[in-house]
Amino acid sequence: xxxxxxxxxxxxxxxxxxxxxxxxxxxxxxxxxxxxxxxxxxxxxxxxxxxxxxxxxxxxxxxxxxxxxxxxxxxxxxxxxxxxxxxxxxxxxxxxxxxxxxxxxxxxxxxxxxxxxxxxxxxxxxxxxxxxxxxxxxxxxxxxxxxxxxxxxxxxxxxxxxxxxxxxxxxxxxxxxxxxxxxxxxxxxxxxxxxxxxxxxxxxxxxxxxxxxxxxxxxxxxxxxxxxxxxxxxxxxxxxxxxxxxxxxxxxxxxxxxxxxxxxxxxxxxxxxxxxxxxxxxxxxxxxxxxxxxxxxxxxxxxxxxxxxxxxxxxxxxxxxxxxxxxxxxxxxxxxxxxxxxxxxxxxxxxxxxxxxxxxxxxxxxxxxxxxxxxxxxxxxxxxxxxxxxxxxxxxxxxxxxxxxxxxxxxxxxxxxx
Numbered sequence: 285x286x287x288x289x290x291x292x293x294x295x296x297x298x299x300x301x302x303x304x305x306x307x308x309x310x311x312x313x314x315x316x317x318x319x320x321x322x323x324x325x326x327x328x329x330x331x332x333x334x335x336x337x338x339x340x341x342x343x344x345x346x347x348x349x350x351x352x353x354x355x356x357x358x359x360x361x362x363x364x365x366x367x368x369x370x371x372x373x374x375x376x377x378x379x380x381x382x383x384x385x386x387x388x389x390x391x392x393x394x395x396x397x398x399x400x401x402x403x404x405x406x407x408x409x410x411x412x413x414x415x416x417x418x419x420x421x422x423x424x425x426x427x428x429x430x431x432x433x434x435x436x437x438x439x440x441x442x443x444x445x446x447x448x449x450x451x452x453x454x455x456x457x458x459x460x461x462x463x464x465x466x467x468x469x470x471x472x473x474x475x476x477x478x479x480x481x482x483x484x485x486x487x488x489x490x491x492x493x494x495x496x497x498x499x500x501x502x503x504x505x506x507x508x509x510x511x512x513x514x515x516x517x518x519x520x521x522x523x524x525x526x527x528x529x530x531x532x533x534x535x536x537x538x539x540x541x542x543x544x545x546x547x548x549x550x551x552x553x554x555x556x557x558x559x560x561x562x563x564x565x566x567x568x569x570x571x572x573x574x575x576x577x578x579x580x581x582x583x584x585x586x587x588x589x590x591x592x593x594x595x596x597x598x599x600x601x602x603x604x605x606x607x608x609x610x611x612x613x614x615x616x617x618x619x620x621x622x623x624x625x626x627x628x629x630x631x632x633x634x635x636x637x638x639x640x641x642x643x644x645x646x647x648x649x650x651x652x653x654x655x656x657x658x659x660x661x662x663x664x665x666x667x668x669x670x671x672x673x674x675x676x677x678x679x680x681x682x683x684x685x686x687x688x689x690x691x692x693x694x695x696x697x698x699x700x701x702x
Contacts, residue, residue: 285407285414285471286324288316288360289551291516292371294495297335299576300632302601304537305342310537310573312350313634315550319359322552325414326405327360329518330533331368331421331477333376338690355386362405367420368477368516369390372692394426398453402461408648412557413470415462417454418509421477422447424682429688439678448506451476455508462559471511471555471563478517480504482531484541486520504530511563512553521549521567529553530564536570539634541603544576575600579699580637582609583616587623594627604634659688 295308319327334343354363365388367373376392383390389403405414427446428439455474462470481501504524507513513530520543521534533551538544549567556562562632579589579602586604592602604620606613613636620631667677 285321285405285412285555285608287326287328287414287473287512287514287553287555288315288319288322288324289328289330289512289514289531289533289553290536291330291477291514291533292332292368292519292541293329294332294335294535294537295346296339299540300599302630302632304574305346307537307573308343308346311570312346314571315536316350316353316357316359318550319354320357321464321667324360324396324552325407326362326364326403326416327354328416328473328475328514329363329365329532330475330514332516332535333365333368334371335691337375339375343505351386351388355388359385359447359580360524360527362403363388363405364391364405364418364475366418366475366477366516369421370687373420375473375482391420394420394422394450398450399461401454402458404461404465406465408469411466413462413465414555415456415458415465415470417451417472417474419451422450423685424678425686426450428640436678444502444506447502451506452508453475455510461482469559470557470569471559471561473512473514473553474507474510475514475516476507477515478502479530479538480524481516482524483518484517485538486546511555511559511561511638512565514551519543521551528578529563537573538576541576541578544578548572576603577601578603578605580605581604581609583613584609587616587619590623590629593629594624597628599628600630602629602631604631605637605638606635607639608643609638660684662679 293308293311296305298304333347351363354360363386365376367376371392373393376390379392391401395401401418401420403416403418404592405416407413424443427450428442433436436641451474455472458472459469460473462468479501480503482504483501499606507530511529513524515524515532516532518532519535519539521532523531531551532549534548535543536548538548550570552566552568554564566580575598577600579586581589583606585608586606590602593602606616617634624631660681664681667680
């Protein structure tokens with residue numbers, strides 16, 4: 285049995301207000317070609333299919349067109365998708381009864397019955413198969429019940445216990461289904477979307493915050509034993525705790541300029557006949573569909589590098605950072621648009637990062653712009669200014685996360701009303 289593990293497509297997402305539908309379409313075409321070459325039994329998408337709770341029509345078109353083409357060409361037996369923290373659970377779950385006929389199984393939100401988060405993938409041989417515990421992003425309400433007056437440590441302990449219990453119940457239900465289908469235990473794959481505290485962050489900006497909704501990292505030891513654990517949420521491809529069969533696929537596209545130099549990949553995992561057999565794991569590099577570059581230094585060096593990129597005819601999105609030199613920068617900022625006009629170079633963001641500089645957002649609008657921040661990021665920045673315990677910050681962040689989800693759900697409902 286073979287799977288392809290990917291995650292964090294963020295369809296509809298932008299980079300500093302720059303549309304990325306072209307890149308996203310290129311990735312999905314490349315992924316279809318990979319499916320055609322590899323012919324896996326299942327394609328796993330470990331959350332953050334979309335970038336927002338209310339994705340654009342173009343993002344929805346990319347998603348449904350991809351699933352339809354995979355089905356028509358019979359590129360794999362099953363597609364298994366779980367919701368991430370950026371996804372609207374109701375939007376993902378709503379076409380469930382249609383998608384199941386395309387061999388697409390979607391779990392947008394956690395449910396009480398663990399069997400509903402289990403997917404059976406039959407093998408070519410009736411005695412074989414693969415069982416998948418498809419766990420979506422677990423929100424605060426999925427992990428614990430609040431008690432008045434409890435401490436931050438008590439809340440954190442309840443969250444850890446809820447996390448461990450949820451995965452254990454799903455794994456037990458998966459193994460029970462395996463025995464029912466084949467009379468033995470076939471390989472078990474667990475899917476999840478969240479932050480394991482052993483993992484590396486590419487940067488705090490692109491991942492929006494490691495403790496999304498106030499939920500900080502969990503230890504990998506809280507997860508039950510599985511033959512492969514397919515994770516999403518962090519954009520840096522990586523294995524966890526030295527275990528190549530427990531890993532983040534990472535995002536297929538760089539989600540910030542700091543990720544531009546790092547390679548992107550999807551994972552191909554091949555299993556033996558029984559649970560516990562060796563698993564072969566390999567990473568397949570994803571091509572770069574749009575070049576990104578951070579151009580830094582003194583204004584003179586930045587100007588020279590931009591001219592070099594222009595002369596090479598490169599299609600580049602640039603992040604310009606002045607990190608050296610002295611003097612007023614207003615003239616330099618005014619020069620840049622004319623320098624790159626009608627060329628393949630597009631400057632998406634620019635900022636003054638010279639050492640020792642003090643600033644305020646009002647005096648230096650290039651440093652931080654409100655339109656580059658999400659509501660959650662603004663709220664977390666505001667919380668950081670208050671004298672609160674970690675537990676109090678987590679509670680406030682969770683409440684705000686719930687408000688955002690309610691607002692997004694209301695907006696979707698309103699848009700669907702004639």
